[in-house]
Amino acid sequence: MGTLFPIGKKVTVTAKSSVPVAGSGDDHTGKTGRVRAYTDLAKDDIIHIVDLDEPFFVYGPNDPKFDQLTGKPVQGNKVDWIEVPGSCLS
Amino acid sequence: MPYFYDLEFAATQTTAGTPQTQMAGKQVAAGAVLGIYGLICAARSLTAGGMTVQTKTNTAGGTVFSGGTAQTPTQKEPRAPVAQSTWVNGGTAITPGTTLLVRNAVGMAQTGGTGGLQPITPQAAIQIEGGTTPNPVDVEFVSNGVTSAVAFEQTLEIGEGL
Numbered sequence: 126m127g128t129l130f131p132i133g134k135k136v137t138v139t140a141k142s143s144v145p146v147a148g149s150g151d152d153h154t155g156k157t158g159r160v161r162a163y164t165d166l167a168k169d170d171i172i173h174i175v176d177l178d179e180p181f182f183v184y185g186p187n188d189p190k191f192d193q194l195t196g197k198p199v200q201g202n203k204v205d206w207i208e209v210p211g212s213c214l215s
Numbered sequence: 216m217p218y219f220y221d222l223e224f225a226a227t228q229t230t231a232g233t234p235q236t237q238m239a240g241k242q243v244a245a246g247a248v249l250g251i252y253g254l255i256c257a258a259r260s261l262t263a264g265g266m267t268v269q270t271k272t273n274t275a276g277g278t279v280f281s282g283g284t285a286q287t288p289t290q291k292e293p294r295a296p297v298a299q300s301t302w303v304n305g306g307t308a309i310t311p312g313t314t315l316l317v318r319n320a321v322g323m324a325q326t327g328g329t330g331g332l333q334p335i336t337p338q339a340a341i342q343i344e345g346g347t348t349p350n351p352v353d354v355e356f357v358s359n360g361v362t363s364a365v366a367f368e369q370t371l372e373i374g375e376g377l
Contacts, residue, residue, distance in 0.1 A: 145282040145310060162243035162299065165279060166347055174243065174301055183284055185225055185306040204285045206301070 129211065130173055134160050136214045138175070138207075146172055146208035153207050156181075161206060170210045180205040217250060217337070217374030218295045220288030224304040226358065228258075228266060228365040234357045236309040237268070237369055238302065239280045241353040246299040246345035246375070251354060253372030255331035256323045258365050264325040266360035268369065270318045270332075270341060272351040277314030279352050283307055288373060299375055300343075312353055325365050337374070 130136060136159065141152040158175040165172045182201035184190055189199055226237040242249045256268050273279065283303025290297070303309060318341055323330035334340040344350045356369065 162246070162301075164241060164243055164301070166244045183306055185284070185304065188225065188306075202284070202286070202306070205287055206285055208285070208301070 130160050130214060132160050132162065136160055136173070136175060138209055138213055139215045140213040142210055142213050144210065146210070153209060156207065164208065170212050172208050172210055173214060174206055174208055176206050217376040218298075219252065219291040219372065219374045220298045221291065222286055222288050222302055222371045222373070224286065224369050226305060226367055226369050228358050228360040228367065229363060231361055231363040232359065234359050235305065236280070236311050237305045237356050237358050238371060239283060239309050239353055239355040240300050240302040240373070241279055242300045242343045242345050242349040244347055244349070246349065248345060248375065248377060249300045249343040250337060250340035250374045251371065252337070252340050252374050253331065253333045253370070254321060254356070255329065255370040256321060256367055257327065257329040258323055258325045258367035259327055260325040260362060260365040262325055262362045262365070264361040266323050266325055266358060266365060266367065267320045268323070268330070269320040269357045269359075271315040271355045271357060272318055272341060273312035273353045273355065274314040274316060275348065275350040275352055277312050277352055280312045280355055281310045283309040298373070300373065309355075311355060311357075315355065323367070325360060325362055340374070
């Protein structure tokens with residue numbers, strides 16, 4: 126896997142991960158980025174950490190979704206990397 | 216000197232008397248030594264009571280935590296490189312690792328008394344060695360309290376390198 130996806134390689138997520146890796150647990154299919162690092166090298170399907178080209182935003186359990194004064198939507202917390210098994214990348 | 220970073224998470228102890236993993240981190244393969252240089256917690260409940268946050272390390276060979284919402288450590292020095300270690304918060308449920316060892320616990324008052332811990336020297340910090348397989352494999356922060364629905368803030372200060 127490390128040969129297929131060396132650090133810095135541009136990758137696209139092609140499938141939803143079957144394991145609950147970090148990155149809000151959503152389906153990240155279609156997101157693009159570059160391989161930043163690896164984890165779980167002891168496992169067959171190495172988990173890759175991917176720096177995303179386009180960060181997305183999530184809300185924590187206490188985070189307001191709207192500004193109390195203006196009523197405008199609040200952006201949420203930026204997620205700029207995800208973890209994806211190598212089998213979900215191309 | 217290590218590069219220093221911080222992480223802040225607005226957490227909730229949703230269920231009374233139940234340990235909840237609020238933050239967790241791990242070093243990537245071949246990463247620098249990761250040290251925990253600060254843990255600061257402060258709650259804001261109207262109900263008096265006690266809370267704790269435990270620091271746990273996952274012994275080498277254990278299954279690493281999974282899930283969580285990705286969170287990027289913020290550099291103290293804005294020109295410092297991005298952190299190598301990867302962190303998640305409990306915005307999405309974190310599944311704990313399997314061979315956890317409690318290393319310390321800090322207490323705080325549910326009504327606002329701050330609790331925290333800073334190692335007296337860098338060598339006294341809890342550390343994760345980088346390597347092909349980091350050791351320990353992760354570090355996790357677990358809250359518990361006597362009341363449900365307690366909002367609290369948790370701040371971590373971490374350093375990478377010697």
